[in-house]
Amino acid sequence: MPYDQVRFIGYTINTMPQENPDGSETYLGLTTGSPPATSPEDIRARCALMLRAMRTAAAALPAPAPGPAPSILNVFMAPEFFFRGPMGAYQMSECQQAIEQLQAMVQGEEWRDWLFAFGSILAVSAPPAGSPAPREAYNFSLVQLGGQGSGGGIGANVVMKELQAGCDFINTVQVPASALVGNVAYPDAGPDGPGREQQQLAYDNAGVFTQAGITWGLEICLDHFSNVQRTGRLQRSPQMPGDPQIQVQLVPSGGMDIHIDQIMAMPGGYVFNCDGADIPSATLKKIDLSGKARVVSPSTQRDVPDGTLGSLGSPPAPITIDQLYVGGPGSVVIYPSALLPAPATVPGESRDIVWPAADDLTLTFRLVFDTAGQLVTATVIIDSDIVHTAGRAYFMPLFLTRETDDPAQNVHFHISLEKGIAGYDYGIECQIATPQFKFEGFAVAFDAPANPAAKPDQTAW
Secondary structure, three states, rough: OOEEEEEEEEEEEOOOOOEOOOOEEEEEOOEEEEOOOOHHHHHHHHHHHHHHHHHHHHHHHOOOOOOOOOOEEEEEEEOOOOOOOOOOOOOHHHHHHHHHHHHOOOOHHHOOEEEEEEEEEEOOOOOOOOOOOOEEEEEEEEEEEEEOOOEEOOOOOEEEEEOOOOOOOOOOOOOOOOEOOOOOOOOOOOOOOOOOOOOOOOOOOOOOOOOOOEEEEEEHHHHHHOOOOOOHHHHHHOOOOOOOOOOOEEEOOOOOOOOOOOOOOOOOOOOEEEEEOOOEEEEEEEEEEOOOEEEEEOEEEEEEEOOOEEOOOOOOOEOOOOOOOOOOOOEEEEOEEOOOOOOOOOOEEEEEEEEEEOOOEEEEEEEEEOOOEEEEEEEEEEOOOOOOOOOEEEEEEEEEEOOOHHHHHEEEEOOOOOOOOEEEEEEEEEEEOOOOOOEEEEEEEEOOOOOOOOOOOEEEE
16 A cells, blocks of 8 residues: 555664673574584574564554544564574575465554565575585575565565675684674675666665665665765665665664765655664654754654563473573564655656567667766666566676577677767677577667767667
């Protein structure tokens, strides 16, 4: 349903490792076996505490006022590192268990009109056989719409953290399988550039997406940071003309606050931070029409009830919260509902050039220009049964190859944007080889609208 208001709820809980008297740190969590491994109860207990916090928040919401009820979306966010387990990161199969349990938790009708950002989940790949290279670590936020019909990928978006902070992992050996500074590394994030943070698939890990009719931007902790050397993630890859502007910017973190110069939400929008450092906190800021951000004060705060989270072992022993988190069960911070800004798009224009290259191959080149008529970027969509691209728009240069046992069935695409072609400002060069179609040369030559001597596009077909 369309929403005209949003209510932010932060789950403030310390998600940092335990600091020991000798200065070392320890990941908290439940283990089993020898050598120790993550117990399946670890994920179940963390989900139980998350659900307890959600229900604490729901019980504390104000009663509806008399008269027609506004359409309000409740946005519940937890801090970074909520799900990491006693090894510092789960195995990939365990990570999937966490996702499935969280999605199952919110499918009830009671969670209709809720959207959850479950902090972050950490997972680590298996070590490369015989290689000293670090294992890949994945630190990502699952954003999930609640209510009946959600789950199983429906109403879900995933954003992956790009930059690894020194505090993301401990640096002393806990058990042999622990994820430590130096033996894990986040995967390469790929290039920055206009439009590269716009999600095209719900699980493609980019940081801008539309859910519940609202456009969101999400940066995990250090990805939001800026200093004299660099800017934040969303600023490094600004939205393209024609993209829906960010109405709400989310920053789940473990030692980060809101950086004013990294706010990418539109005027009238919001930026919301929930931090799980030693002193957990939630901060909400609203961007006024002049672009300035002002702090919004919460209306309610409720402690999450303490108490055991089931039992573990034989004979059964109660699972206590201090086995999982330093400092207890935390609290929920609730802000008053507030109006959402009306949807708007980034100024500028785009132009599509469609190339029906063959019976089973159509390429759509999208040229994107800013308000001054300068080219921002160009993308290509490949529509063919030969290569399955799910309608995804690729940035140039694109190298796409499929090799088979039969060389006659190989597929190759190399598409690049070049300057100064055949008397035009730009051209798109293609090297294409499929079983049915071969082409090499410039498919399109075009001028930017800002060129006073702009000529009609020249195409190879």
